[in-house]
Amino acid sequence: MITPARPPARRSAARLGAGIATLALVATGCGGGGGAGAGSAPGKVTSITALDYYTDQTEHAQWGELLAACGGTVGVTVEQTSVPGASLIPNVLQQASSRTLPDLLMLDNPDLQQIAQTGALTPLDQYGIDSSGFAKGILSASTYDGKLYGLAPDVNTIALFYNKDMLAKAGVAVPRTWAELKAGAARLTRPGRYGMAVDANATFEGTWQFLPFLWSNGGDEKQLATPQAAQALQLWVDLVKSGSMSKSVLNWTQSDVSDQFVAGRTAMMINGPWRISALNEAKNLHWGVAPIPVPQAGQNPVTPLGGEVWTVPQSASKARQEKAAQVLACLNDSANMLALAKQHFTVPSRSAVAAQYAEQVPSMAAFVQSVEAARARTGELGVKWPQAATGIYTAIQYALTGEQTPEEALQHAQQIATSP
């Protein structure tokens, strides 16, 4: 096994452009006689690495610019690498075992606690990073064992998208309660078109889409076999049984749902703001967005918090960690989070900035409102969350196929969530 200290030392030496002779000196720990580039003084780090999953060309470029700008303010260049979302964690695991983690690492927020548990990340308090004013949800997702390990400049959540023309034609008002949703979806359903669409896939995405219904009704992932959870699941079952929602939701991903919406095959859908740019490309589609309907009028929806957090992994070089932390702080400053939110239709994670944003971009108000009360998926269960999430999507699948009643399905889910 490679010792933790060696690869980074070798890597940084190579970056500094030093020759093999210097490499040997650094490796043996006597870099005193090196030229201007060698040595380990904190000010001498000239470049750091960053890893994220922004593989979309535009997104990659936008993040690349921001990383470069932030790097510039602290005097380093940032080498950005983007891998597809599904291979980020496998990649991180490989790098963790070979001690080649990047200096700056982006993680999807529900993954942070699991990675922090391994010991591969450094707590941010040691760098004096200001985490005041951030929405509670994102801080709870980024905290493991009482310590903060990451910060997200912008966050998102899901909401109800609707086709304005279809609702107007059918004389349906934007539903605000579950009863209105059921009635509205039924009235919007025509041959070749459904009233409503969700992602009820047997993946964490299916769980994520169900959470607003579970949480807004007072359900909780710690105890899934409750009447509140069963009522929420019953709502989805009713939508499918009445024919207002296709049974194919069992296989749809969020992007499938969005495709159905764009193709006019569903009048309403649950989805996130990352679909907005795709929706805007459809010229004849007039869409609106509203908070997810709640059980009773006047309640506030509780939605799950989405978004990516930036972390500083362990490395042999304190100097590089410091630089990475400075770049992380820069990504999370108010001006940058506002710019990112505008670029990606997300919500700035500092509440004060979010309020300012809602004024500037009124179409995002539904999301700003939801994010304020949004809950982190790992907020309660921490590293046990994936098991509960598996239980939830399994329950959705069993209930929607009619294999089990919602109550039975949730009993089963509870077993999965608490199995060793």
Next chain:
Amino acid sequence: MSTGHRAVARARFRESLARWLFIAPAAVYLLLFFGYPIVKNIVMSFQQYTITTFYTGAPPFVGLQNYSTILSSDLFSKALLTTVLFTAGSIVGQFVLGLAFALFFQRSFPLGQVLRSLLLLPWLLPLVASGTTWRWMLDSDTGVVNAALRVLHLLPSGVPWLTGTSQALVSVTLINIWVGIPFTTTILYGGLQDIPTHLYEAAKLDGAGPVTTFRHVTWPLLRPVVSVVLVLGTVYTVKVLDIILVVTGGGPADATETVATQSYELSFQQFEFGRGAAMSNVLFVISLASAMVYLRANRRAQNA
């Protein structure tokens, strides 16, 4: 005298060294790329190998705990049954259709060559691409299969190909049969070509009809090829992952969850690498056992 002796010894040594050197590349390759992963997988299945392990590099030894956890879960017996049904259905379907095609193409007729090469198409397509296409075609609302059933007034309500718990397994099995036909046909066709034509002529002279000819000439001579097709087919089918993942993702409600998809999900979605390894070892034993059973049965049949 003694120098001559030494020369002989040296020559012998050199000869055996040369022999080993010829074997060495293959041996090293096998050890590195087959031996190591298998041993590592077996070791892993006795360890609590999780995300944390990657950083700490020290997985705790847990004995048979991974095996007892996966074997006692209620999903395992269901997945095992699904694996058996999926494999048996695929093999029977592939074999019957593949043999029919092979016999059909054995006659020469216009365009026979072209049609035979078209039959290879499913084999040439990337599985993810054909799986995705099947998923679209079998969609309950917008898929072309249900649309055709409606137009023909066969089933106005359509079939929930991928959303019904009993239909989904049939659907993935049918798709897998479609994928497997080229392989079966190609090998069986090759086997049929090897049967000497004079045997058929002799059978004809003896007044044998097509059925009798098949039973007494074709089938006995095709047997070795049949056993190859069945054993390879079983081993391939037991571990099918891509088709199921793309078409149904193991759903709906775990209806198409097999031992292979379970193993994949444990390792690469839940990051329980220890349990995933245990599950894949179970899979390994299943395919090994099915191969052994068939080979033994075949040997007995040949000896009899």
